[in-house]
Amino acid sequence: MVTTEATAPAATTPSEPVQRRRDRRRVNVPGGLGSLLWLSVVIVPVYWVLVTSLRTQQHFFVDHPLGLPTAPTLDNYRQVVDSGFDRYLLNSVVVTVGAVALTIAVALLAAYTITRNTSRFVARSFSVFLLGLAIPLQAAIVPIFYMITKMGLYDTLLALVLPTAAFAVPITVIILVNFLRDIPRELFESMRVDGAGEWQVLVRLVLPLSRPAIATVAIYDGLNAWNGFLFPLVLTQSPDQRVLPLALWAFQGELTINVPAVMAAVVLSALPIFLLYLIGRRQLVAGLTAGFGK
Amino acid sequence: MTSPVPTVPAGATGTRGGGVPVRRGRERQPVSAWLLAPALILFGGFALVPLGGAVALSFTSWNGLGTPAWLGLDNWGAVLTDDVTWLTLGVTLKVMVGTWLVQTPLSLLLGVYLAPRGRWRAWMAAVYFVALLLSSSAVALVFKNLLDPNFGLAGPSGPAFLQHPWLGDPNTVLAAVILIIAWHFVPLHTLLYQAGARQIPGSLYEAAQLDGAGTVRRFFSITLPQLRYTIVTSSTLMLVGSLTYFDLVFVLTAGGPGYATRLLPLHMYLTGFTATEMGRASAIATILAVVGLCLSLGLTRLSGFSRMQSQQEGL
Numbered sequence: 001m002v003t004t005e006a007t008a009p010a011a012t013t014p015s016e017p018v019q020r021r022r023d024r025r026r027v028n029v030p031g032g033l034g035s036l037l038w039l040s041v042v043i044v045p046v047y048w049v050l051v052t053s054l055r056t057q058q059h060f061f062v063d064h065p066l067g068l069p070t071a072p073t074l075d076n077y078r079q080v081v082d083s084g085f086d087r088y089l090l091n092s093v094v095v096t097v098g099a100v101a102l103t104i105a106v107a108l109l110a111a112y113t114i115t116r117n118t119s120r121f122v123a124r125s126f127s128v129f130l131l132g133l134a135i136p137l138q139a140a141i142v143p144i145f146y147m148i149t150k151m152g153l154y155d156t157l158l159a160l161v162l163p164t165a166a167f168a169v170p171i172t173v174i175i176l177v178n179f180l181r182d183i184p185r186e187l188f189e190s191m192r193v194d195g196a197g198e199w200q201v202l203v204r205l206v207l208p209l210s211r212p213a214i215a216t217v218a219i220y221d222g223l224n225a226w227n228g229f230l231f232p233l234v235l236t237q238s239p240d241q242r243v244l245p246l247a248l249w250a251f252q253g254e255l256t257i258n259v260p261a262v263m264a265a266v267v268l269s270a271l272p273i274f275l276l277y278l279i280g281r282r283q284l285v286a287g288l289t290a291g292f293g294k
Numbered sequence: 295m296t297s298p299v300p301t302v303p304a305g306a307t308g309t310r311g312g313g314v315p316v317r318r319g320r321e322r323q324p325v326s327a328w329l330l331a332p333a334l335i336l337f338g339g340f341a342l343v344p345l346g347g348a349v350a351l352s353f354t355s356w357n358g359l360g361t362p363a364w365l366g367l368d369n370w371g372a373v374l375t376d377d378v379t380w381l382t383l384g385v386t387l388k389v390m391v392g393t394w395l396v397q398t399p400l401s402l403l404l405g406v407y408l409a410p411r412g413r414w415r416a417w418m419a420a421v422y423f424v425a426l427l428l429s430s431s432a433v434a435l436v437f438k439n440l441l442d443p444n445f446g447l448a449g450p451s452g453p454a455f456l457q458h459p460w461l462g463d464p465n466t467v468l469a470a471v472i473l474i475i476a477w478h479f480v481p482l483h484t485l486l487y488q489a490g491a492r493q494i495p496g497s498l499y500e501a502a503q504l505d506g507a508g509t510v511r512r513f514f515s516i517t518l519p520q521l522r523y524t525i526v527t528s529s530t531l532m533l534v535g536s537l538t539y540f541d542l543v544f545v546l547t548a549g550g551p552g553y554a555t556r557l558l559p560l561h562m563y564l565t566g567f568t569a570t571e572m573g574r575a576s577a578i579a580t581i582l583a584v585v586g587l588c589l590s591l592g593l594t595r596l597s598g599f600s601r602m603q604s605q606q607e608g609l
Contacts, residue, residue: 041477042477043421045437049436102336110332128334133590135586138540138582139345139582142566143345143347145567162336169337198326227429229430246431248429249435262439263439266435266436270429277424289485289486
């Protein structure tokens with residue numbers, strides 16, 4: 001039963017909830033059918049990817065596309081792993097962790113300043129970050145390529161970390177500011193009265209209190225960094241520096257007709273995030289909603 | 295650095311009696327503005343400066359290797375008189391409108407349906423979410439193969455509508471791209487609407503029910519108006535986001551067949567990094583940035599977003 005309403009008022013007569021329940025169940029028929037339909041729209045492709053990844057190439061051409069594999073095999077996965085998958089995975093982890101750590105570090109300092117400093121300069125800087133949300137990163141890619149080349153960083157992982165972090169700064173600052181604003185001013189003031197310096201306030205008060213917000217925004221930034229495609233495409237070249245989304249694309253170019261192997265690569269590339277999702281679903285969902293207000 | 299106007303006589307400290315916060319004077323700022331420096335340097339250096347750089351490079355001729363050479367307005371003349379530019383702008387606009395029209399009703403209805411608590415709904419919401427966990431390039435690879443008329447879901451004897459080469463036919467490819475984008479991003483917007491619908495006070499529905507309002511009436515008279523900020527947030531994300539669909543379309547169709555799915559950012563990439571006309575690509579990038587800024591500012595104004603401070607900041 002899904003009828004328990006959290007907001008049910010105390011003063012209901014016994015017959016009322018029953019009536020509401022009946023009413024709601026009637027309401028749910030079209031909604032339920034529609035959502036089941038969408039469920040199949042989501043599940044069928046995912047299921048197809050999974051069963052395809054387990055087929056041999058010969059069976060791929062003859063099996064029913066949605067049937068179970070007649071001769072299931074893990075060979076495709078072995079082939080993907082042998083093609084340097086661990087390297088790409090490691091690169092993705094390095095870029096994601098590096099970019100998220102850098103973003104959070106600078107954004108936390110900025111958010112702390114913005115909430116605690118009322119000068120006009122700080123207020124203007126905050127507006128700049130707000131405006132920064134509207135910049136499509138594609139628009140800046142040519143000059144970024146120019147800068148990265150001039151800095152001698154082309155085809156390094158650092159070349160991916162820096163712009164990825166930079167474009168994550170606005171949303172991160174804004175979410176952290178929203179959160180830090182809710183910390184009562186008295187807490188800051190009493191710490192200052194006790195003689196704590198800026199850094200002590202930051203480390204002993206702001207950091208512990210904003211841990212949930214940091215986790216949330218780190219997940220959001222992390223997902224973006226993990227799935228980033230344009231920066232790796234433009235700023236790296238050698239297979240050694242390839243990250244997962246790019247590796248998928250390259251893999252498909254190398255194995256055009258080996259669809260089962262490509263699907264195995266898709267599954268493997270999604271697996272880390274999927275495992276994280278199973279562990280931290282609540283935080284992930286909170287991270288995504290917090291990213292867009294509400 | 296601008297100097298804040300000191301409004302407090304020197305010597306005043308902290309909070310005055312009566313709780314009036316006295317925090318204007320330069321010496322009394324609790325936190326030094328210098329702590330902003332790292333964020334400003336990173337964001338400025340790798341986002342704002344490049345944006346200005348795109349404008350500057352648009353007046354140069356550069357093949358990506360040597361030094362950019364000053365060219366004047368040639369790139370702009372070429373870009374603005376090129377039919378392909380206007381074509382890609384049109385395609386971008388179609389995708390923008392199409393994705394909004396497909397995604398908004400779908401995610402609104404799904405989000406409202408999923409809003410009440412319950413195990414079944416929670417389970418369904420969790421499954422919906424899987425599409426969002428895939429990277430854009432993974433989604434593109436999946437659908438590219440899935441929609442293949444010979445080897446995909448259609449198989450040797452699949453349903454007729456799947457045997458149509460959706461991605462190979464210039465007349466259907468845009469619709470297919472729009473639907474694939476929806477497949478990928480509807481979960482995100484469903485989540486937003488779900489969160490929004492959960493915040494509608496239940497008492498509103500009870501009052502409406504007492505007044506005899508039916509389901510449809512309640513949806514249009516309560517749910518929809520109460521969700522207006524969510525609609526604005528979600529729509530802004532969709533519209534501005536449609537300027538940034540690059541990876542999905544790049545992997546899925548590479549802009550083809552012909553120019554049928556050549557979106558503005560893709561056009562910029564192909565001009566710059568495939569045809570190595572970096573100057574011309576920068577002119578296109580500038581157009582992209584201007585369209586993005588106008589769109590964001592326009593949406594913010596139109597929706598009266600400036601009034602809702604906290605929501606705006608979360609965007």
